[in-house]
Every structure is written in C-alpha cells, then in structure tokens.
Amino acid sequence: MTDQHNESLGSVHSSVITENKTGWRKFMAFIGPAYLVSVGYMDPGNWATDIAGGSAFGYKLICVLFASNLIALLLQSLSARLGIVRGLDLAQASKYSYNRFVNFCLYILAQIAIVACDLAEIIGMAIGLNLLFHLPLIWGVSLTITDTVLMLFLMNKGMRKLEAFIVSMIFVIGLSFLVEMFIxxxxxxxxxxxxxxxxxxxxxLYLAIGIIGATVMPHNLYLHSSLVQTRKITRTDAGIKSAIKFNIWDTLIALNVAFVVNAAILILAASAFFTNGYFQVAEIQDAYKLLEHIFGSLAPVLFAIALIASGQSSTITGTLAGQIIMEGHINLRIEPWLRRLLTRVLAIVPAVFTILYFGETGLGSLIILSQVVLSLQLGFAVIPLIHFVSDRKKMGNFAIGPVVKILAWGCAIIIVGLNAQLVYQQLGDWEKASPTAALWIYIAVFPVVIGIALLLIYVFFRPIFFKHKYQPKYVPHGLATVIDELDVIKYHHIAVTIDFSQNDTESIRHAIMQGGKHADYTLIHVVETAGARYYGDEVMDQETQSDLDNLDKYVDALKKLGYKASPKIGYGAPAASIAKIVNNDHIDFIVMGSHGHKVIKDLIFGTTVNRVRHMVNVPVLVVKRPPAS
Structure with missing residues (x-):
C-alpha cells in the first residue's frame, strides 16, 4: 500500500523490529515516536505562554490548554496514520499533491516555524544556564550552538538510544514539577x-493563540508521520491496523504526559503569582526569582533544571523535523550537522539582536511571539494532512470516517479562525498606534497577508478539485529501468588510493579482482603536509620522500607478480588531488579504503570518499577497513 518514494529519515527507517513480538514486548516496541513528538509540547515556548497566562488570568486558560491537547491528540494520531498506511511523511505527501512552487512556499513557511521553535529553545536553554550558573544570557545563547555534537552522537547510536535520551529528559521535567506542586x-x-x-x-486571546501554537506545533505533524516509519511492520491490513492501534496508545500516553506538565506550569504560575498579586509575570527569569522569594531555594532550582532539559530535548526533535521538511518538500538532502547548524544560526541571530538592542527583559516577549508564529503556520500543515488521510483512493480501508473528518475539519476551522482574528486585531492595533504605520501596513504587510491567505485557500481547494490527479512527479532517485541483458565490463585503467595502513592490501586485492592482469594500475597517495598544500609538486620534504619510497615498494611488488603498476603522488587536499589525477590520467575505476572515522572525526578530518564520488564521473569501490588485530 505504500507509495513509491524515497524513505523518510532513511538512516533509521524500519530500524526498530516489531514483528514476532507479542503482548508487552510488542507494545514497548512501538513506544517512542510520540515521546519525541511530545517534547515539543513541553519546550520553553510552552513555559513562556503558560507562565504568562497563569500569572495574568489565573486558572482561566486551563480550558484552552485542555482543548489544545485534545486537538493535538487528534491531529497527531492522523499524522501517525498517514505515515503508517502510506509510508509517506506529511512533506512527501505534499510534494506529490502540490506543484513545485507551492511546495517551495510550504517549505519556507515550515522552515520559519522551525526557526521560531528553535528560537524558543535557545532562549530557554540560555535562561536555564543563567539561572543555575549565572552565565550571561549572551554567552548562553552562543553556547547553544554546540548541541550539534550531541545531536550527531545520538543519531549515530540509533533510534532507540535517541528515544531513551528524550524519555529521560521528560522524566526529569515531570519529576521536577511533581515536587513543585507539593511546594x-x-x-x-x-x-x-x-x-x-x-x-x-x-x-x-493573544495568549490563547500562543498556547495553541506552543501546544499544537506544525513541525510535530511532519515529525510524527516520519518517526512511525522507524518501526518495521508487516504490511498487511492486519499488520497496519495493529500498528495504528499501538501508535494511538503511544500518542495518548505521551501527549497526556505533556498536558500534565503544561498544566503544572500554568497552575504553578497561577498559584504562585496570580494569587499573590503578581499579574504580569511574562519573563521566565521573573518566575524563577518570585519562586525563590515565595517558596525558598528548592523550587527555583528544580524549575531551572527542568527548563534546561526541555530546551535540550526539543532542539533534537526540531532538527529531525527540519530534515524531514527539507527532504520532503524540496527534495534537498544535506548533512544533519549542517542542517542543525543552519537552523540554529537562523534562530540565534534574532535572540542576540533582542539581547543587544532591547535587553534581557525582551526575551520573554520574543518567546511568546515565536509561539504565535508557530500557530499562524498551523493551517498549512493541518489542512493538507486532513485531505491526505481522508483520501480513500490512497488510504484504502484506513481512510478516516465521517465523524473523525468532521472533528478534524472543526479543529482546522478553529485554528485558522483564531489566527485570522489575531492578524486582523494585530493590524488594527499597529494602525492605531502610529499614523505612519498604516502606510507601511498597506505597502509591506498587507500584500504578504493576502499572499499567504491565497496560498491557504489554494492548499485547501486543490485536493478537492484535483483529487485524482495524484502522481509521484518528483521521485527523488528516479524510476527503475527495464534490465534486458548485462554485458561484462572490463576496466583498463584502475586507480587505488594508498594510505600506508592495513587497508592497502585489501584495496589492492579488490582492484586486481576488477581488472586482472590486462589493466593498468595507478597507486595514488596524497601528501597533506603544510608544504604540500602551499607548494604542491615543488615540495620534497622528508614526508614526501618517505611516501614516494613506500609507494615504490608497492609498485615493485605488483610488477613482480606480473601486474602493470605505476605510482602517483598528489599534494594538498586529498579529495581534490585524487579527483585531479583520475580526470587527467583518464582512469575508469577507483578503489578506495574507508577511513573508519565516526561522527566527530568526520567533522574534523572530513569524509574523503564522499567528496571524491561527487568530483569524478567513474565508479568508486569503497573497501571496508579491516578490524584491528
């Protein structure tokens, strides 16, 4: 039943086995995706809106929080259903249903939402570090860029390790607020x-929309539809039905935990501040100080620890969502560390700007604004999602029924309606605030609002009028071709990269297997000394001379065995040097040994094999590095 497409989060796709398990073991195999999603419902953005709402209006906005949680439960379950049944994440499904320009617009809006979310996490982490260790906020904001390393480490360890880390962060947050409720x-x-x-x-109303934006996050809908695909399931009606059931339970448990945490934050603010006459606590720092003033030292310390845990866990899931959105909507795949770095830099800039020009007190307002931005983007994720899971042609027996469809469209109307009211109200406030602002609203803001409204209308009506026009227009890796007959390929000139390690023998052996005694073999080694980088082939330092001598030994050994071999020394950057020799000497096949680096070393030393592959137009055989004896 799955559509033909490139796998979402390919490195961990179907990596968690659920088959041949029964009872609690099967249930536990499915537990995880919703917990990664739920941390987005407990991030610092939620803290800011909950604290502001609780301090200003007491317990009044608990109903908004509860309604938001019900909406989230419904929409996240629909997102999981899409991923399980069609094997597509929300961004991929949008790519196949809308044209390239619309997908690009949807990507930009989704990326803005992720940056807004990341902005809240940066500020939350920085505030937590400031409260616990008295680290200046500008330093804390700058330090948050280093969590790229943690993200890479966890992704490299596999999906279950990543989920375990997130669950442990949720446990820290939950325990902290449980103790605070007693206080x-x-x-x-x-x-x-x-x-x-x-x-x-x-x-x-402004805070209520902020709470909805902080609770029902658009990027979580993209994320959930992808994460459920990390479970390997039996693709039969019974297997899919079972997977949907277990994921609904996963969603119910995880999001209700998130609701309890959010409610605890709002109740904490209402009990500690509203009832004591502190009605305008919009800053997280103020909440910390007031807690210390009213209840002593333990409550604020727990508050800061939970804040750091929520920021760190949310930033990881935000990175995954960014990768899904980029690959799905515009079919662009880049390294996770670069994806993480770009998002973080885009979010750090407004945070640093706010600290420098408005002072540290402006960060609370910036967090709430970021959550309103998230809410404004919700319609562009929710409307396509409802269309996709309602399509009986694509979802088969798993398309949602009339009751669920009515509830889902009701949620969409509430979200879009509240956002439209907010935009209208905000434009009116700006116009009243300054006579000159009205001109700028009509020149700059009004056209953007009209453009976004027209895009939303198109996104809504397009699947209705062209529901049978679906086809996978942009298959990322092309379609399989018909194979009639395969002729034996003979390589005449083979290059072997040499690094004077245990890998060399295996590399040479694999090269000979490809070319036999009729081929010419060029053994390539690249000298990477500072002199080689600056002077190229004019250098003849000790390392270069030693490398030449060692390379000649390999060549002589091959000649004695009856093979035609010659040495070649490159200078400077390995990938560029190897590619230059291959292209200049008309080599038609390359054998390279893997370097065996992992994660951090790849960042420091680079990945030569991948770079060479993109710089040459000949086949590259990568020989696995032999285990150390």
Missing amino acids: VKPDFVEVAKGFIPTSLTGSS
Whole structure:
C-alpha cells in the first residue's frame, strides 16, 4: 500500500523490529515516536505562554490548554496514520499533491516555524544556564550552538538510544514539577473551574493563540508521520491496523504526559503569582526569582533544571523535523550537522539582536511571539494532512470516517479562525498606534497577508478539485529501468588510493579482482603536509620522500607478480588531488579504503570518499577497513 518514494529519515527507517513480538514486548516496541513528538509540547515556548497566562488570568486558560491537547491528540494520531498506511511523511505527501512552487512556499513557511521553535529553545536553554550558573544570557545563547555534537552522537547510536535520551529528559521535567506542586499547594477547586470555557478577547486571546501554537506545533505533524516509519511492520491490513492501534496508545500516553506538565506550569504560575498579586509575570527569569522569594531555594532550582532539559530535548526533535521538511518538500538532502547548524544560526541571530538592542527583559516577549508564529503556520500543515488521510483512493480501508473528518475539519476551522482574528486585531492595533504605520501596513504587510491567505485557500481547494490527479512527479532517485541483458565490463585503467595502513592490501586485492592482469594500475597517495598544500609538486620534504619510497615498494611488488603498476603522488587536499589525477590520467575505476572515522572525526578530518564520488564521473569501490588485530 505504500507509495513509491524515497524513505523518510532513511538512516533509521524500519530500524526498530516489531514483528514476532507479542503482548508487552510488542507494545514497548512501538513506544517512542510520540515521546519525541511530545517534547515539543513541553519546550520553553510552552513555559513562556503558560507562565504568562497563569500569572495574568489565573486558572482561566486551563480550558484552552485542555482543548489544545485534545486537538493535538487528534491531529497527531492522523499524522501517525498517514505515515503508517502510506509510508509517506506529511512533506512527501505534499510534494506529490502540490506543484513545485507551492511546495517551495510550504517549505519556507515550515522552515520559519522551525526557526521560531528553535528560537524558543535557545532562549530557554540560555535562561536555564543563567539561572543555575549565572552565565550571561549572551554567552548562553552562543553556547547553544554546540548541541550539534550531541545531536550527531545520538543519531549515530540509533533510534532507540535517541528515544531513551528524550524519555529521560521528560522524566526529569515531570519529576521536577511533581515536587513543585507539593511546594506551591494549588487550590484544586479553582483548578477544576479552569476547565470551564470562558470568552477570550485582547491579551487573553493573544495568549490563547500562543498556547495553541506552543501546544499544537506544525513541525510535530511532519515529525510524527516520519518517526512511525522507524518501526518495521508487516504490511498487511492486519499488520497496519495493529500498528495504528499501538501508535494511538503511544500518542495518548505521551501527549497526556505533556498536558500534565503544561498544566503544572500554568497552575504553578497561577498559584504562585496570580494569587499573590503578581499579574504580569511574562519573563521566565521573573518566575524563577518570585519562586525563590515565595517558596525558598528548592523550587527555583528544580524549575531551572527542568527548563534546561526541555530546551535540550526539543532542539533534537526540531532538527529531525527540519530534515524531514527539507527532504520532503524540496527534495534537498544535506548533512544533519549542517542542517542543525543552519537552523540554529537562523534562530540565534534574532535572540542576540533582542539581547543587544532591547535587553534581557525582551526575551520573554520574543518567546511568546515565536509561539504565535508557530500557530499562524498551523493551517498549512493541518489542512493538507486532513485531505491526505481522508483520501480513500490512497488510504484504502484506513481512510478516516465521517465523524473523525468532521472533528478534524472543526479543529482546522478553529485554528485558522483564531489566527485570522489575531492578524486582523494585530493590524488594527499597529494602525492605531502610529499614523505612519498604516502606510507601511498597506505597502509591506498587507500584500504578504493576502499572499499567504491565497496560498491557504489554494492548499485547501486543490485536493478537492484535483483529487485524482495524484502522481509521484518528483521521485527523488528516479524510476527503475527495464534490465534486458548485462554485458561484462572490463576496466583498463584502475586507480587505488594508498594510505600506508592495513587497508592497502585489501584495496589492492579488490582492484586486481576488477581488472586482472590486462589493466593498468595507478597507486595514488596524497601528501597533506603544510608544504604540500602551499607548494604542491615543488615540495620534497622528508614526508614526501618517505611516501614516494613506500609507494615504490608497492609498485615493485605488483610488477613482480606480473601486474602493470605505476605510482602517483598528489599534494594538498586529498579529495581534490585524487579527483585531479583520475580526470587527467583518464582512469575508469577507483578503489578506495574507508577511513573508519565516526561522527566527530568526520567533522574534523572530513569524509574523503564522499567528496571524491561527487568530483569524478567513474565508479568508486569503497573497501571496508579491516578490524584491528
């Protein structure tokens, strides 16, 4: 039933085995994806909106938080259903259903949302470090760029290790707030009244939309549809039905844990600040100081520890979502560390700008603004998702029924309606604030708002009127061709890269297997000394002379065995030097030994094999490095 496409998060796709397991073992095999999603519901952006809402309006906005959680449960379950049934993430499904220009626009909007999310996590981490260790915020913001290393390490260890790390962070957050609830002693009767809906206007509406944006995050819909594909399932109706059931339970448990944590933050703010007359606590730092003032030292320390844990865990899932969105919408795949770095830099810039020009007190408002931006992007993820899971032609028996469809479209209407009201209200406020602002609104802002509204209308109507026009237009790696007959290929000139290690013998042996005694063999070694980089073939230092002598020994040994071999020395950057020799000497096959680097060393020393592959137009055989004896 899966569509033909490139695998989402290919390095961990179907990496967790669920088959041949029963009972609790099977249930535990499916547990994980929703927990990675749920950390986005507990990130520093939630903290800011919950603290601001609780301090300003007491328990009044608990109903908004509860409604947001119900919407999240429904939409995340639909996202998981899409990934399980069609084997597509939300971005890939959009790529196949909308044209290239629309996909590019959707990618830009989704990327803005991820940067907004990352912005909240940066600020949260920096504030947590500042509160615990008194580290200046500008330093804390700068230090957050280093979490790229942690992201690479966890991804390299596999999906289950990554999930275990995230669950441990959730445990730290949950435990911290459980203890804090005993300290602040909330009024549970008033808490229960908070579940009763009330009218929202002005600042309460702004905060309510911020809470929705902080809770129902658009990038989590992309993420969940991909993460469920890390489970290897039996692709029969029974197997798919079982996978959907287990993932619904996974979603229910994880998101309700997230709701309890969010409710705890809002209740904490209402109990500690609103009831004590502190109605305008919009800054996380202020919340920390007031907790210390009212309840002593333990509560604020737990608060800061939980804040750091939430920021660190959320930043990892944000990176995964960014990779999914980039590969899905515009079919661009880059290294995870570079993807992480780009997102982090784009988020650091506004944070640093705010600290420098508005001071540290402006960060709280910036976090809340980032959550409103997330909410404004929600419609562009939710509307396509509902269309995709409603399509009986593609989903078969697993398309959603009328009741779920009505509930889903009801959620979409609420989200889009509240956002439209917010935009209208905000434009009106700007216009009233300054007479000159009205001109700029009509020149710069109004056209953008109209353009985004038209895009949203197109995204809604396109699948309705062209529902049978679906076809995988952009197959990332092309379509398989018909194979009629395969002729034996003879290579006449083979290059072997030499690094004077245990790998050399294996590389030469594999090269001979390809060319036999009729081929010419060029043994290539690259000298990487500082002199070689600056002076090229004019250098003749001790290392270069030693390498030449060693290379000649290999050549002489091959000649004695009856093979035609010659040495070749390159200078400077290995990949460029190897590619230059291959292209100049008309070599038609390359054998290279893998260097055996992992993660950090790849960042430091580079990956020569991958670079060479992109610089030559001949086959490259990579020989695995033999294990150390």
